[in-house]
Amino acid sequence: MYNQQPNGLTWFKSTHSGGDGGECVEVATDGTAIRVRDSKELGGPQISFTPSAWTGFVVDLGRDRI
Secondary structure (H helix, E strand, O other): OEEOOOOOOOOEEOOOOOOOOOOOEEEEEOOOOEEEEEOOOOOOOEEEEOHHHHHHHHHHHHOOOO
């Protein structure tokens, strides 16, 4: 789901993101949703997750893949 960019959010970039301007995403929360955007498209579209969907997403990322 894409949303209009809310004002006043504090965006965070992963510590694993390089400083060379490569492919990165940023994450912010407004208290009701976790928002993700492309760090190169600051005014572009965002995808938002409910807190429980975000938790499931992050947990799934941490699982070992065969």
